Amino acid sequence: MIFNQGIYYLLTLLKCSNVDLIYLTWLWTLFKPLCFLLLTLFLLPAAILIFIYSSSLFCLMYKHWNRLKSAYSDDVWYGALKTLAILWELQGSIWHGYEVEGLEHIPTKGPVLIVFYHGALPIDFYYLFAKVWLYRNRRVHVVADKFVFKIPGLGTLLEALKIEPATFGICKSTLEEGHVLAISPGGVREALFGDHNYHLIWKERRGFAKIAIESKxxxxxxxxxxxxxxxxxxxxxxxxxxxxxxxxxxxxVPIYGMFPVKMITYLGEPIPYDPNVTTEILASQVKKEIEKLIEIHQRRPGSITQAILDRFNCFFNETNEKKK
Structure with a gap:
């Protein structure tokens, strides 16, 4: 009854205000591409930035309300990171159907160096951080370019996530203390100037191999x-x-997107410490292993449409299996 009255009122209002529905339809058809363009270029990237800044704000509040730390642990960030990990895992699962294959390769104790391909925005690292923290009970440390530490409003989040400048000494000491460390040799250059063909842009960077050898x-x-x-x-x-x-x-370089594509992180077979391997050989071996993961698992050139359809592959596979 109320619904019918509402519809009647709306139609009366449109009639009285002399609104031309055909004209409105034409306007929508005309500006619809522009609306979708604005959504793609601004609104979706803004959403993930808001999520990142919300995480930083949460850490700032948590730090100043550190009376809560006794309720969690002696580690001031323990409870905050557990909370953020749950939120990021939920966001990744809903928006990207995010999964990790090979999570068991990360041991529950001892130093590990993760070497990864750097996307335009490393949201996959945030999702992996959440998975490792929740299911392996370990915090992944990561190094970043100096400009990251100059971005206003992110200081507390960087502190909580143990994101530090990319120096040889910091990386080596982090591993020698028995932590999990993540490094992207391509860094910002690979992030901004890579493309949907997924070629590694490492130049001659082999520092990560030297760090791994010296820290065993x-x-x-x-x-x-x-x-x-x-x-x-x-x-x-x-x-x-x-x-x-x-x-x-x-x-x-401007970025755009935050499309709801299927994302799966693949952690390859561990490459153990070998005292007889040189820095050059180890760097080349790691590069080949990442290129192998790309060759096996990634469609090249990448397609946004196909990547979104990957979200439904599981459904189609189950349907085909039932038909068989």
Whole structure:
């Protein structure tokens, strides 16, 4: 009854205000592509940024309300990280159907170095951090470019997640203390100037191999399927932007997307410490293992449409199995 009255009132209002429904339909048809463009370029990336800043705000509140730490643990960040891990795992599961294959390769004790391919935005690392924290009870440390520490509002989150500058000494000491450390040799350059063909952009970087050898640490190669279909960097004017980046190290390449594609992180077979292996050989071996993961699991060139349809593969496979 109330619904019918509401519809009658709406129709009366439209009639009285002389609104031309055909004209409104034409306007919607005209501006619909623009609406979708704005959604893709601004609203979806803004959503993940809001989530990141919300995480940082939560850590800031938690730090100042550290009376709660006695209710969790002697570690001031323990309860906060558990809470954030649950939220990030939930977000990854809902938006990307996120999964991890090979999580058992990360031991519950001892140093481990994870070497990974860097997408335009490393949201796959946030999801992996949550999985490792919740299901292996370990905190993954990670190093980042210096500019990350200059972004306002993220200081507390960086502190809670143990994100530190990418220096040889910090990386080595982190592993020698028995922690899990994640490094992307491609870094910001690979993030901004990689493309949907998923080629590694490492240049001659072999520092991670030297760190692993000197700290006698096992290396685990990592790659996340469709990470470049989730968030992409603009290719327009890339040559100029690449020149500016190489001269200034300013990450000025715009990113867009946050598409709800299927994401699966693959942790490859561990590469154990071998005192007889040189830095060059170990770096080449790790690079080949990551390239193998990409070759096996990633469609190239990547397709956003196909990556979204990957979310439904499980349903189709179950249907086909029932028919058989």
């Amino acid at each position: 640490t096992t290396i685990i190669p990592m790659f996340t399927k469709n990470c470049r279909e989730a968030v992409r960097a603009l290719t327009f004017g890339r040559r100029l932007l690449r020149y500016i980046y190489e001269k200034t190290r300013l990450p000025i």
